[in-house]
Amino acid sequence: xxxxxxxxxxxxxxILTAKDGEKDNGCxxxxxxxxxxxxxxxxxxxxxxxxxxxxxxxxxxFNVSVLAENSKFETYRHWGFQSGRNTDKLESISxxxxxxxxxxxxxxxxxxxxxxxxxxxxxxxxxLFIADVTDxxxxxxxxxxxxxxxxxxxxxKPASTEKRKGFxxxxxxxxxxxxxxxxxxxxxxxKHPASDFRPL
Amino acid sequence: xxxxxxxxxxxxxxILTAKDGEKDNGCxxxxxxxxxxxxxxxxxxxxxxxxxxxxxxxxxxFNVSVLAENSKFETYRHWGFQSGRNTDKLESISxxxxxxxxxxxxxxxxxxxxxxxxxxxxxxxxxLFIADVTDxxxxxxxxxxxxxxxxxxxxxKPASTEKRKGFxxxxxxxxxxxxxxxxxxxxxxxKHPASDFRPL
Numbered sequence: 001x002x003x004x005x006x007x008x009x010x011x012x013x014x015i016l017t018a019k020d021g022e023k024d025n026g027c028x029x030x031x032x033x034x035x036x037x038x039x040x041x042x043x044x045x046x047x048x049x050x051x052x053x054x055x056x057x058x059x060x061x062f063n064v065s066v067l068a069e070n071s072k073f074e075t076y077r078h079w080g081f082q083s084g085r086n087t088d089k090l091e092s093i094s095x096x097x098x099x100x101x102x103x104x105x106x107x108x109x110x111x112x113x114x115x116x117x118x119x120x121x122x123x124x125x126x127x128l129f130i131a132d133v134t135d136x137x138x139x140x141x142x143x144x145x146x147x148x149x150x151x152x153x154x155x156x157k158p159a160s161t162e163k164r165k166g167f168x169x170x171x172x173x174x175x176x177x178x179x180x181x182x183x184x185x186x187x188x189x190x191k192h193p194a195s196d197f198r199p200l
Numbered sequence: 201x202x203x204x205x206x207x208x209x210x211x212x213x214x215i216l217t218a219k220d221g222e223k224d225n226g227c228x229x230x231x232x233x234x235x236x237x238x239x240x241x242x243x244x245x246x247x248x249x250x251x252x253x254x255x256x257x258x259x260x261x262f263n264v265s266v267l268a269e270n271s272k273f274e275t276y277r278h279w280g281f282q283s284g285r286n287t288d289k290l291e292s293i294s295x296x297x298x299x300x301x302x303x304x305x306x307x308x309x310x311x312x313x314x315x316x317x318x319x320x321x322x323x324x325x326x327x328l329f330i331a332d333v334t335d336x337x338x339x340x341x342x343x344x345x346x347x348x349x350x351x352x353x354x355x356x357k358p359a360s361t362e363k364r365k366g367f368x369x370x371x372x373x374x375x376x377x378x379x380x381x382x383x384x385x386x387x388x389x390x391k392h393p394a395s396d397f398r399p400l
Contacts, residue, residue, distance in 0.1 A: 005336035005338050
């Protein structure tokens with residue numbers, strides 16, 4: 001098969017936030033969608049390597065802030081390319097709290113949803129959560145950022161790659177220099193696997 | 201909560217096809233996304249009212265053809281607004297078959313994927329399928345149609361609704377005339393529930 005066919009699936013982009021005791025954290029995800037309207041439920045898939053994943057598995061609650069087309073790369077870098085295990089992502093960031101006490105982000109977003117997990121499905125590297133939507137508000141009229149919009153308009157264009165040999169991470173733009181990319185390579189910046197790299 | 205917040209989630213649009221014995225069928229879905237890359241698996245959520253749903257539950261196989269921005273409303277009407285239980289949707293339609301013997305659509309699309317179900321989750325009105333991607337090809341370079349692109353560019357604008365009182369189906373444009381819309385109302389054209397209607 002041509003693995004490029006996978007790149008034609010469409011996704012939104014979201015700041016996923018959770019709270020365990022006094023500790024808040026968040027990360028970037030692209031897999032949130034309504035699965036039933038009666039009741040109003042969404043599905044969410046999160047990589048087990050994310051600290052936020054463990055918080056949700058434990059507390060069964062999360063918020064999703066929907067990133068809009070006016071979101072900046074710095075925001076993706078802040079939430080997506082570092083781990084809350086060794087940083088406090090809430091420090092020096094403007095945020096609000098919804099009725100459930102969890103953080104949501106009102107800048108560069110157009111809506112937030114609060115959700116309560118009703119079931120989970122173990123998918124190996126990821127967990128799929130099914131959750132009741134318990135709250136939500138529209139925050140702006142700016143269109144939602146799709147993953148494709150992020151690729152074309154938000155992510156910085158890589159510096160000239162002429163005469164360089166290697167592989168580029170399609171998620172964050174990190175360049176691995178070398179003739180071959182190991183199958184088990186993980187991007188040191190955004191933690192995506194070798195399958196998200198393309199040859200330069 | 202403000203239910204409009206739900207409209208800011210992003211989706212692609214797909215022709216979902218399956219085959220039971222000699223009978224082929226298909227419908228439109230908006231909930232296909234990659235959930236793990238190792239192995240390469242997607243999730244798919246389908247309304248149990250769809251004939252294609254029953255075929256997939258039985259045969260565990262399906263194809264997804266990714267609708268592109270050059271897709272026409274007639275295509276959504278053909279696949280989405282009638283049931284294969286009482287029509288042959290393949291008659292008078294141009295289609296191809298992938299290695300698994302199932303139909304895929306190469307017009308107005310930019311890729312197809314073939315998939316084999318590995319697990320299912322009963323969500324009440326819908327079933328969520330987790331499936332291994334077994335095949336796939338890129339079919340064109342036209343960008344994927346998102347649900348929001350469909351709403352803004354493909355779906356016909358409703359005729360003037362001035363002085364009319366009622367509710368419009370946000371999915372297909374059907375207008376229900378009346379002061380109040382019953383909570384259990386189902387759109388007679390596209391079968392979406394009352395929650396997908398907005399006041400005129």
